[in-house]
Amino acid sequence: MPNSLPIVAVASLGGTISMTPSSEGGIVPTLDAAQLAQSAPGISGIANLRAESLRQLPSASLSFDDLMAVLAWAEKQVEDGAHGIVLTQGTDTLEESAFFLDLYWRHPQPLVLTGAMRGASAAGADGPANLLAAVQTAVDAQSVGRGVLVVMNDTVHEARWVTKADSLSTGAFSSGDGGVAARLVEGTPAYFHPPGSRPAPIPFPKGVWPKVAIIPASLGDGGELASLAADNGYASIIVAATGAGHVSYDFAERIANLAAHIPVFITTRAASGSTASRTYGYVGAEMDLIRRGAHMGGWLSAIKARLLVVALIAAGVEPGRVGESVSNWCKLRSH
Numbered sequence: 001m002p003n004s005l006p007i008v009a010v011a012s013l014g015g016t017i018s019m020t021p022s023s024e025g026g027i028v029p030t031l032d033a034a035q036l037a038q039s040a041p042g043i044s045g046i047a048n049l050r051a052e053s054l055r056q057l058p059s060a061s062l063s064f065d066d067l068m069a070v071l072a073w074a075e076k077q078v079e080d081g082a083h084g085i086v087l088t089q090g091t092d093t094l095e096e097s098a099f100f101l102d103l104y105w106r107h108p109q110p111l112v113l114t115g116a117m118r119g120a121s122a123a124g125a126d127g128p129a130n131l132l133a134a135v136q137t138a139v140d141a142q143s144v145g146r147g148v149l150v151v152m153n154d155t156v157h158e159a160r161w162v163t164k165a166d167s168l169s170t171g172a173f174s175s176g177d178g179g180v181a182a183r184l185v186e187g188t189p190a191y192f193h194p195p196g197s198r199p200a201p202i203p204f205p206k207g208v209w210p211k212v213a214i215i216p217a218s219l220g221d222g223g224e225l226a227s228l229a230a231d232n233g234y235a236s237i238i239v240a241a242t243g244a245g246h247v248s249y250d251f252a253e254r255i256a257n258l259a260a261h262i263p264v265f266i267t268t269r270a271a272s273g274s275t276a277s278r279t280y281g282y283v284g285a286e287m288d289l290i291r292r293g294a295h296m297g298g299w300l301s302a303i304k305a306r307l308l309v310v311a312l313i314a315a316g317v318e319p320g321r322v323g324e325s326v327s328n329w330c331k332l333r334s335h
């Protein structure tokens with residue numbers, strides 16, 4: 001029967017939210033989007049749902065091509081009148097999918113990602129509540145124009161800041177320094193600030209996805225892995241450096257050699273905080289690495305810097321312009 005409820009298109013991609021016990025042991029993805037939608041009490045009173053299963057994968061096995069297919073599906077749903085989009089997927093790479101899709105999302109309609117920390121048949125399964133909260137967020141007028149959002153544990157996060165900060169807790173997601181966007185109160189997201197500025201969407205990829213490596217720096221490490229990655233065809237290196245963007249003397253030497261050929265970004269391996277640019281001057285510190293041709297990642301985590309660099313190179317940005325493009329993007333996407 002026709003009604004005036006908003007339309008929300010829901011797609012499932014797999015993950016714990018869709019997982020039930022297997023005869024082989026452990027939980028595996030089995031539930032489809034329609035089954036997930038049925039599991040959330042009251043959801044049909046909020047929106048007319050169009051449920052579709054696009055993938056049935058653990059989230060580490062999602063690919064950039066999968067996400068581009070999801071993006072095309074979501075765009076088609078908007079063209080066909082959806083007021084909001086909800087995607088369910090595994091939480092392990094939820095922040096990556098959210099950030100990646102946000103780079104390309106050009107519609108004011110909310111694109112909301114959610115998942116679960118407990119399997120569908122576990123005591124206290126959080127999937128149904130998360131899905132309900134995601135739909136409540138997707139239909140809310142205050143969610144419009146905020147790009148891609150993540151809703152977990154009755155909290156709304158922006159793709160720019162969200163991170164999985166705990167491996168197993170139902171409160172696993174955090175927005176670190178940027179702060180959460182909203183909390184759901186009695187089924188409505190209460191936003192703490194208006195939508196921020198958003199850079200223009202990154203143009204769609206022109207060819208194959210470039211390989212971009214994240215290389216951790218650690219005590220006693222000379223950066224050999226970074227050179228190995230470059231020798232094996234990686235188009236750019238993201239260093240998850242110590243502190244505010246620091247590596248060993250030997251690693252600094254390698255960065256000078258690498259940065260002469262490919263874009264090298266320095267991010268922090270610390271759980272929060274930005275890289276510095278003009279505090280430390282010793283060999284291997286940020287001022288030295290900048291002199292050697294590296295770019296500082298600022299507030300971007302290594303994971304998110306990698307996705308941004310992948311998207312920029314795939315869009316055809318020349319290697320010598322990638323650093324500038326990253327820094328322009330960051331200036332425009334503070335919130």
Ligand code: ASP
Binds near residue numbers: 058
């Ligand atoms: N543990 C994961 C989840 O929360 C599995 C995955 O990411 O697919 O869904």
